[in-house]
Amino acid sequence: MQVRLPDGSERRYPTGTTVLEVAESIGSRLARAALAAKVNGQVVDVARPLEEDATVEILTEKSSESLDVLRHSAAHVLATAVRRIRPEARIGFGPAIEDGFYYDFEVAEPFTPEDLKRIEEEMAKVAEADDPFEREVVDRARARELFAADPLKLERLEELGDGEVITVYRNGPFLDLCRGPHVPDTGRIKHFKLLNTAAAYWRGDSNRQTLHRIYGTAWHSKRELEDYLHRLEEAKKRDHRRLGRELDLFFFHPTAPGSAFWTHRGTIIFNALVGWMVEVLLENGYDIVKTPLLFNKGLWEVSGHWGKYRENMFLVLDNETGEHDFSLKPMNCPSHHLMYTAKKRSYRDLPIRYATQDVLHRNEVSGALSGLTRVRQFQQDDAHAYLAEEQISDEVGRMVGLLDYFYGVLGLEYTTKFATRPDVRIGDDEMWDRAEGALLAALESTGLAYELKPGDGAFYGPKIDFDVSDSIGRKWQLGTIQLDYANPDRFDLGFTGEDNREHRPVIIHRAIFGSFERFIAILIEHYAGAFPVWLAPVQVVVLPISDEQNESARQFAGDLAAVGIRTEVDDRSETLNYKIREAETQKVPYMAVIGGREAEAGTVAVRVRGAGRKQEIVTRQAFAGRVREQVDSKTLRVGFNGPREM
RNA sequence: GCCGGAGUAGCUCAGCUGGCAGAGCAGCCGCCUUGUAAGCGGCAGGUCAGGGGUUCGAGUCCCCUCUCCGGCUCCA
Missing domain, CATH: 3.40.50.800 (Anticodon-binding domain)
Incomplete structure (x- = not known):
């Protein structure tokens, strides 16, 4: 059979030659460095025999794919160690994740920090044993036998279709139902550390049993591991909750969970950002508006929130009716739409752009609250543009320019994503064709690179999302530009066209900072508290x-x-x-x-x-x-x- | 909301198997009058998150509540 290598060369081998043997034939050093391989684009073990002509790439430390393999193997080493210390532990899933891995266990007693230390020591022994990871294809009956004591694995097993190949991996005493691939042996897992424990639901379902998850990180070299741990330290030092207190910017009080107190210094930053934004929006043809904070349910019935979103709204008692018929607004869109309908609109008025920094409330579940990034009271930098369909491309272009300007001044880099029609959606295909076409044309005319996210759009229209990277490389989804074809109907928006007939406008929802609260948290961490002069509370x-x-x-x-x-x-x-x-x-x-x-x-x-x-x-x-x-x-x-x- | 952990002075943290609540920094008062990242001394500061219970005795053990942290879920 023919094997094509990444340099374009081709070699002949007998059928059944393993990837490792191919690597050996190229060089013993390569064979030793081989962690996994990519065969016809699929990542596999180096022990995998090749059955037919294939393109083969040996994955060593240098490829990012090998790191995922290493981490997944590290998860197995973790499970091996846990089984030694807690033989009764039942195993759930143990995947590689960004920067590391985790494994979920069903155990009677949660893991303590001391347990973690012991488990880590045990992992080192497992690694030292240098047991090979052995892959075996089994039939369903055999798999049921092997995992008879592991109900979670059995459940997973039953989900596998009849056509699917069932594989198990063994390293020393540990056996796991697993698709693989893995590094050749446990000895490759040298540079790892267990980080923390947490509870997780089986299959992420709050009705199912709670598992105990152990998170860890693993790297190819000691240096990379240390760098990563250093990055975690650095992130801790930059944590906005810590800096918020140290720099006296804001605080929280138990009487108002999820709502920040902004001190004088914090308010200076908050107001500087709001003021800057208002100034720039005024230069760009926006109307700066304010709408009520409290509405009766009439509005939410039109917007659809009363039906679906009520759990997340703070309801307010009306003394006259004795009913909780009022609600603090959780978003600005509906009240902007009302402002639009307050007058008769002409095509000459369009686009109409409303921008607001009003206070919003959302009743987040208590467990979701976290510093300034997840709060119950916040101010969005919200704007809605109302326009004729043929204006979409131009308007989106302006908005992208605005986002680019704001992020640029603050020294934030970003990437963009273009999200298209989801499976569940309103409107016909022709509408989506037009909407996506206009949005894409606007995005392409800016020359920005973008990632395509098919099916990720809102049910009411396609969108462009902006992911900002901070100074230590973390990504935050901040800006968004969303086309909306649903609300113009819902709120019966119209304008008189040049033809003297009534037309429906299109709405574009647009945010740049997201919420000021969360954005300031990101800025604090991005600058590590050392704000540029114009934002510094004391200059x-x-x-x-x-x-x-x-x-x-x-x-x-x-x-x-x-x-x-x-x-x-x-x-x-x-x-x-x-x-x-x-x-x-x-x-x-x-x-x-x-x-x-x-x-x-x-x-x-x-x-x-x-x-x-x-x-x-x-x-x-x-x-x-x-x-x-x-x-x-x-x-x-x-x-x-x-x-x-x- | 669920699971786990935590809550001791403004902050960071000691306080063992139950036996008189501590330190450093910050604060206040004094001395020093200072040249580019902590001068010296003193004083004050606590319903040990809140409530209930066990006990001769609870910061410490048990129960409930609140808040925070790590996750799950959700999301700006």
């Missing part, structure tokens, strides 16, 4: 070296405040070192030091956040001018001369 702290300079310092601070620079004076009777340490930990962009010499000369010694001992003596006026300029231009970098670390 300059003036530090007199001794009490002698307090007067001079206060005067300077007053001058800065007069040109709109947020300034504080630290005139406590402390050493300069003390004051600098505090300003650095508070991430204040500029420290303006005033000692005897500066007071005398009317200058200031500027220390830049994070730049260490370097200082620059400048005139006070020049300093004010430069800071002002950085605020106005929303400069990301702090410091004045040349490239310098933030």
Whole structure:
């Protein structure tokens, strides 16, 4: 049989030659490094015999696919170790996931941190044993026998269709119903760590039994493992909940679960973002509007929320009727639609664009709440454009430009996804053809690369989603542009066309930040609390070296405040070192030091956040001018001369 | 909502098998007058999340509630 290799060369082997033997024939080093292989595009074990002509790629540490294989094998090693310590544990699923793996166990007693340590030690022994992972094809009857004591595996087994090949994998004492593939032997699992335990429902179904999940991570090298653990540490340090407290930006109180208290400093950031957005939207033809927070059920009946979404709404008692007929709004769309219908609209008015930062409430289940990223009260940067169908492409192009501008100023990179018609949907195919065509044309005209997500659109129309990456590589879905053909009907929206006839507009829902709360959480973590000057709650702290300079310092601070620079004076009777340490930990962009010499000369010694001992003596006026300029231009970098670390 | 873990001073955390509630930092008061990441000394600060129970005695053991954390589910 013929084997084609990635370099294009072809070799002949007898039928039944294994991938490993192919690797050996190329080089012993390759054979030793082989973790898995890709045969005709499918990832398989290296021990797999080749039955016919094939394209073969040997997967070593260098390929990303081999990492998934390694991690899945690590999950088996984990299960092997758990079985040694808790022989009665029944096994669920144990897949590779992003950055690691997990395995679910049905056990009477949950795992403790001490258990985790022991299990980890046991895993090292399993790895040391260097048992091969052996694949075996079995028939259903044999599989039932093998897993007679593992009801979860039996359940999975019964789901496999008759045509499917049933495989089991064995490593030493451990046997698992598993499709594979695996690395050649347990000895390949060298660099791993168990991270935490958590409960999980069997099959993700809250009506089924609770399993206990162990999460771990595994890598090809010690270096990669350490880097990953370091990244976790870094993420912890950047955690917005921690920085929110340390930088005094916001807090939560048990009396208002899921709703943040914004302190003065946090509110400055919040308002700066809102103000910036309003300013830019006004320049871009949006109407900035406010609508009521509380509505009676009439609105929700029209919008359809009363039927499907009521559980998630905060209902309010009407004293006159004694009924909970009112609700805090969970979204802005319906009230914007009402605003649209409040007047007769002409084609000349379109597009009409409403933007709102109103407060919304959603009654999230208590277990879902988490810091600022999952809250019950929040403000979306919500906008709806009402337009004629032929305007879609142009309008979407503008919106994409707007998103690009906002993310760009903040230094956020993003990728886009184009989601098309789902199986369950409204409207006929012709409508979807037009909608998807217009949206795609707009997206393509921007020149952005995008990922196609067939079937991922909303039931009422296709959409474009924006995933933003933060400075430590995590992705967040933020922006969205969604076409909506359902609500114009529901709310009976119309406009008079050039032909003097009534037409239906199309709605585009659009958000850039998502919610301000969640977005600020992302920004805090992205900047690690070190905000660009224009967003920093305190932009300059003036530090007199001794009490002698307090007067001079206060005067300077007053001058800065007069040109709109947020300034504080630290005139406590402390050493300069003390004051600098505090300003650095508070991430204040500029420290303006005033000692005897500066007071005398009317200058200031500027220390830049994070730049260490370097200082620059400048005139006070020049300093004010430069800071002002950085605020106005929303400069990301702090410091004045040349490239310098933030 | 469900499963598991946690809640001790403003913050970070000690407090063993039940026996008088502690430290560092922050705060306040004093001294020091300070030149680029913590000067020195003192003082004050607690319904041990809340409620109930067991016990001669509960921060510690049991039950209920609240909140937070990690997941599941859901989602902006």
